[in-house]
Amino acid sequence: MKKMDVIFRQVFFKNLKSKTWLWIVLGPLVLAAVFGGVFWLMNQTNQTTRIGVVTSSPALTQTFKANSNDDQKYISYKTPSAAKSALATEKLDGVLTITNHPILEASLMKRTDGESIDRNQLQSILAQAHTKEVATQLNLTPAQLQQLFATPKFTTNNVTVDNGKLVTRSAKSQASGSAAGFIVGLLIYTFVISYASMMAQEIGTEKGSRIEESILTAITPQAQFFGKLLGILALMATQIAIYAVVGLASMAIMRQLPSNPLSSLIGQMNLSSITPNMLIFSLAFFFVGTLTYTVLAALTGSLVANQEQIGQATTPIVMLGMVGYFGALIVSSGTSPILNIASYVPFLSTMMMPVRLGAGQVSALAAWSAFGINLIFLIIFTWLTVKLYQTNVLSYSDGGILKAFKRSLQLQRTARKNNPIKS
Structure with a gap:
């Protein structure tokens, strides 16, 4: 244990002081700060679009004023010259001129440097006004007009099958749950690429520089393997702790701001879909998923013969991570038999299953079954990797990673034949 602790401390503190690990931690924070700043700036600089409406019809004027909101406001002008004068002095972003003889026609003049104008809203209001105009000409009463354009009521209920029972889920809840699951998958992918590559770099550098022989004279390959694995996991835990502290501090600061963009963003989400079971499941899959990929990195790192093969x-690792990431991206918008099967396959399941659970595509029992498969695979895969690691770490092959792996399997079979299990 003492020798394993030495390896653990060496890996942890060496990488903790490295610029690479510093960038792994600060990179996402910098990006989050940039996107958050842009989002906040857009909210602060976003102004109401002001459109001057020129028409001789009082009914049209009232219709446009009734549709004014915080995004787009309509101001009545009696003459085109007055509206254009306001546009020239930048009091307006556009001028809408409407004539209704012999038919309803409209023309829009807008400033190129003004606020954006929602043309769809303009067309919608004009269509309503035209409908009312035609109804008046046909002597239709408001009740008849409402009956004529009444839309049949159509509702959609989203349900999830849970233990043979139908559980209703709102579309907003389903979207929020799917987004939460996808964020977990994205975090797993990000951590996998960062720390699995670090693990492979650790082992590959020592082996490629030929100092592995000196290290293994004082420590067993198993102790070195688990010492490095624990060191990488400790770095990962440190990064998560830093993010937790920064996240809590950021939320506390934003609550003090007079205009909090985070509140409006959270208000658009249905957090009821993010249950304690979902959080526990996501954390469990995050741990098992990153650990599985890190063990794979230790295996592939032990196969290199020189630093050029790292x-x-x-x-x-990158290829498997990309397949899992894109699988999570696809399954968030729908599923298929192939995706259903892939969501239970180790390496892919860690990113895809949280998304499926959040979207309500699988029950909690199915999700935990997938976790059990991944956990059993991790135990067996770690045991096999330790066996191969003992052989690979002092074996050199210039034929590439694949040939080194084949040679490693041959050496394992030879070792079992020379040391048969005694009954």
């Missing part, structure tokens, strides 16, 4: 060692 890139080859990280390729399988």
